Amino acid sequence: MDGIHDLGGREGYGPVDLTDDGVFVHEWEKRSFGLALAAGVMGVNTSTSQHRHSVERMDGVHYLTTRYYEHWATGLITRMVETGKVDLAEAEARAGGTIPLSRAEVAVAGETPEPTLAAPAIGDRVRVRLWHPRGHTRCPQYVRGKVGTIVRIDPPAQVPDLEAHVRTAVRTEPICCVRFEPAELWGNDDGATGAAVHVDLWTCYLEAA
């Protein structure tokens, strides 16, 4: 989905804040982290893809105005309610206030294409599919439609677009690390001069260029 989480190349977020480079700033962040790690054991998430998508489905304003482990907590609570582990009213009564959940899934069945590259190889020129899936994907917007070169191929792994939505079948595909030259991504932007960007993309995200 073209959600708020897909941040690559966006503008307007200001300087990096280095004042807190610790991992956990608040005690509750530790609990949120621990609960997310335990989500698989609890039967709340069947994959990391499912966890990630539960976070991506957050309201955009809520996402941008909250700390990272509140994202995890929101996704986790959403999945707990969705899987019937916890009743929302019961949780809100216990928390003493409303609990914002992520939005419902809007994945469209069949929107993840079959791979068209028969045998991707290092050195191949490829174009990233120009598409806008409504469900989970690990294909960032800033490279869609762009042409690059495969520089590394990693072993087959579950296609996250399918894995995140349990009702659909899963399949594995090699992950191609594609190198994009800065001019291809950003035109003549002076801030980008000289910096190629490499993105790891499942084979079905790519087409022959």
Added chain:
Amino acid sequence: VIDDHHHPREVSPVEARVLAIEDLLVEKGYVRREDLDAFIKAYEEDIGPLNGAKVVARAWTDEAYKQRLLEHGTAAIAELGFGGAEGDHMIVKESTDEVHHVVVCTLCSCYPWPVLGLPPDWYKDAPYRSRIVREPRRLLAEMGCEVPETTRIEVWDSSAGQAVTVEVDTSGVGAPPRRNGELVFDAPWQGRAFGLCVAILEKEGVGWDAFRRHLVPEIEADPSADYYDAFGRALDRFTAELGLT
């Protein structure tokens, strides 16, 4: 947790939510509190950038290991006993005078936990994730890391999660990196394993040279010893000197 306090404090809404959910899940038997405590403790105490520092230290003194590390990162890192969650497939890049590597996850916060621990706030927040792919040289400079114009920058967006990249400076094998000091060790935001290690130590207000005073004698005391062991002993002395242990 909050009820135990003699002086109750204000509980933020998100804190109340997290604690309520934890309590409910524990009560319903989905998870045990001691298991959560163990997860958290492991990442607070055992899994962190010092692991990555040990990997880099080995690469400095063992050329064959360095080659294995660059070619098969996950396996070479496993030789030192590190691996696991978010480290299924780790790739190591070497920064040199010619190229400076920088890592990001624009979609979430993928990070090589086994060698660097959990990512700091800035790595997970919008400014870094949005800007580093578009204007890396400018952003790194803002963050205090001036990459010379003659050095190329290569950005790695570890969007596939399991292909996270550990970016380390292994140049100058057997000695501190050729640009001792500023570039390597004053820049924890570069995502370098050793840089992060030293950044932690620098919170105490001391720099790399202070650590090297301990490291060099340890190496000289027994040149045949594993560099990893010497590094660990030096770190023990160093942290003891700082009153951290």
